[in-house]
Amino acid sequence: DAKTTQPTSMDCAEGRAANLPCNHSTISGNEYVYWYRQIHSQGPQYIIHGLKNNETNEMASLIITEDRKSSTLILPHATLRDTAVYYCIVRVTGNQFYFGTGTSLTVIP
Amino acid sequence: DAGVIQSPRHEVTEMGQEVTLRCKPISGHNSLFWYRQTMMRGLELLIYFNNNVPIDDSGMPEDRFSAKMPNASFSTLKIQPSEPRDSAVYFCASSEINYGYTFGSGTRLTVV
Numbered sequence: 001d002a003k004t005t006q007p008t009s010m011d012c013a014e015g016r017a018a019n020l021p022c023n024h025s026t027i028s029g030n031e032y033v034y035w036y037r038q039i040h041s042q043g044p045q046y047i048i049h050g051l052k053n054n055e056t057n058e059m060a061s062l063i064i065t066e067d068r069k070s071s072t073l074i075l076p077h078a079t080l081r082d083t084a085v086y087y088c089i090v091r092v093t094g095n096q097f098y099f100g101t102g103t104s105l106t107v108i109p
Numbered sequence: 110d111a112g113v114i115q116s117p118r119h120e121v122t123e124m125g126q127e128v129t130l131r132c133k134p135i136s137g138h139n140s141l142f143w144y145r146q147t148m149m150r151g152l153e154l155l156i157y158f159n160n161n162v163p164i165d166d167s168g169m170p171e172d173r174f175s176a177k178m179p180n181a182s183f184s185t186l187k188i189q190p191s192e193p194r195d196s197a198v199y200f201c202a203s204s205e206i207n208y209g210y211t212f213g214s215g216t217r218l219t220v221v
Contacts, residue, residue, distance in 0.1 A: 034209065042212075042214060042215070043113075043200050043202070043212025043213055043214055043215055044152070044200075044210075046209040046210065049209065096142070096157060097154070099144075099151060099152035101151055
């Protein structure tokens with residue numbers, strides 16, 4: 001599976017949109033982009049995933065560039081409860097999830 | 110749905126003792142995964158099962174670690190003998206094959 005690069009940490013003001021970038025320049029055509037987050041002391045939680053098209057659900061939006069070499073997870077109105085480590089993972093269906101170091105997002109009041 | 114259930118939540122044991130961690134996956138999920146998380150190494154995949162059969166145990170650190178899945182609703186991860194460097198949070202996750210994972214709340218293991 002392709003490797004991903006994420007910033008180590010980010011801050012976001014409460015109520016504002018949090019935009020978390022992920023670089024996956026070596027992604028192949030059959031690899032999906034997944035996002036998970038881990039709130040302190042809890043197990044990772046699935047957020048969203050996509051292949052080519054932008055995706056949106058009740059938690060977040062996923063924007064994938066046309067060349068699929070990068071993506072952005074958007075939390076539209078960040079709350080204090082969104083403070084967590086966010087993992088971007090690219091994965092071929094059927095392969096396992098390997099977690100990198102992720103981005104530590106701090107939402108500031 | 111109660112989600113993935115792990116027990117115990119916390120375990121403190123002395124070096125050399127046997128430790129058994131338990132996991133009940135979500136009913137209907139046919140894949141189960143054991144991960145270990147430490148500050149130094151992050152989240153590491155130890156082993157996973159499809160339909161109760163171990164598929165890949167290459168992440169198991171050494172022979173002191175073993176995992177079983179006797180049926181679709183139960184799995185164990187055993188460490189014997191335990192060592193202080195095994196101290197970590199151990200997560201179990203389950204999924205339907207080819208879908209995203211649902212993680213349990215983890216077992217925090219401390220070996221003194």
